[in-house]
Amino acid sequence: MLKIFNTLSKKKEIFKPIHNNEVKIYVCGVTTYDLCHIGHGRTFVIFDLIIRYLKNLGYKVKYIRNITDIDDKIIEIANKKKKNIKCITNKMISEMQLDFKKLNLLKPNIEPRATNHINEIIIIIKHLIKNNNAYIAKNGDVMFSIDSYLNYGKLSRQKLNKLKKKQIYFDIKQNHIDFVLWKISKNKKIGWLSPWGYGRPGWHIECSAMHNKYFGNFFDIHGGGNDLIFPHHENEIAQSYCLDKSFHVNYWIHSGMIMIDNKKMSKSLHNSLKLRDILSKYNNEIIRYFFTSTHYRSPIIYNENVLKQSEASISRLYTSIYYINNISSKIDLDNQNYKKDKENILFEKKFYEAMNDDFNTPRAYSILFNMSYQINILNNKKKFLYANNLILKLRDLGNILGILFYNPQNYFKKKKLYYYDKYQIEKLIKIRNNARKNKFWEKADSIRNLLNNKNILLEDSQFGTIWKRNK
Secondary structure, three states, X not given: OOEEEEOOOOEEEEOOOOEOOEEEEEEOOOEOOOOOEHHHHHXXXXXXXXXXXXXXXXXXXXXXXXXXXXXXXXXXXXHHHOOOHHHHHHHHHHHHHHHHHHOOOOOOOEOOEHHHHHHHHHHHHHHHHHOOOEEEOOOOOEEEOHHHOOOOOOOOOOOHHHOOOOHHHOOOOOOOOOEEEEEEOOOOXXXXXXXXXXXXXXXXXHHHHHHHHHHOOEEEEEEEEXXXXXXXXXXXXXXXXXXXXXXXXXXXXXXXXXXEOOEEOOHHHOOOOXXXXXXXXXXXXXXXXXXXXXXXXXOEEOOHHHHHHHHHHHHHHHHHOOOOOOOOOHHHHHHOOOOOOHHHHHHHXXXXXXXXXXXXXXXXXXXXXHHHHHHHHHHHOOOHHHHHHHHHHHHHHHHHOOOOOOOHHHHHHHOOOOOXXXXXXXXXXXXXXXXXXXXXXXXXXXXXXXXXXXXXXXXXXXXXXXXXXOO
């Protein structure tokens, strides 16, 4: 039974979709003024994992991930480069899609852009003004009135009287925490016609317009990074509820931030790292493991050593499935009338227990490593049928987490690997020695060649096999 931590209630709740076999999930996407950073990577890998798991449970998932293609930063960059806004955003969207493809992220069913929903946004703002939930400020902008929504702050648990006052808006707004729905444009080349003047939408209103159009006002999951809890999602709830009192999201899910030198990664601190920079150095499954090795709600610390540890962990799994003896599919196992052993069933049960506990990936990975260890034992004991069956199950469960999709031989050839650690080398030597003992000469030679290609030389003697790096 799947349980999900709901940011709104601050507790784990049993997952019950609105429709028995269908899940609707809306995730706030990228603002397209620059290349994606690794924080984007973590957020969308986490929701990719959640979607993969829901599909594995048998749900039909309808996934929306929006694109913010108009805001102050985009306008600033367009002005600075003297380029059309669409030229900037189209380029960044193409680059985003390239990065996400390299990460092996599932494509959303719908990927709506804010600028394609201006009419829907204007209709909502008209409704909010009519119901006295919004007003035209002294500078001509349309503002949402926080005082018109009594439950403001229920998602983020913000104490409104402690929120900082922005002096720039002090004489313009009725309440200093009111937020912009429509912003009047000073540049008549950037914006759209509206009843309140030429301008553009505020940030928060676009998500209300898009989820309302595609999902209505009642759907299963809304998510994003936890930096969106306030003000973005708080504001979205306020305006969506005032638009339609039936508005409700069953589960709010938020992922933790990436920390660098104990500080949250952000462009304002000049410590953000581009996603493609680590994609150029590491295999996508290594990066995915890094992003999900800590529970999704927790922050994760980035440094090169942690990525190398992730590399070693993924390589450890691929090493254990490197050789599958003569049997390559479940059909082959069935033809040999092979019966599942109890231990195999137990591994699978523990894996699902971990994932059903609010997508507990650290626990799920520990199950995979236990399976890997057991595979090695079974191979050493020449129980190849048992080992092969466990290898197939390990790959099935790994695929749910978005890993172990590569052919193991191709993985070790293609991945960006600096070196094998001592543990990996000695494990491969054990597999090779076992192959030699059983006269599997082709298998033994292929392991020698694999290590030799990584500048690791083997010498067989009467005292065993010794190895050294050929520097």
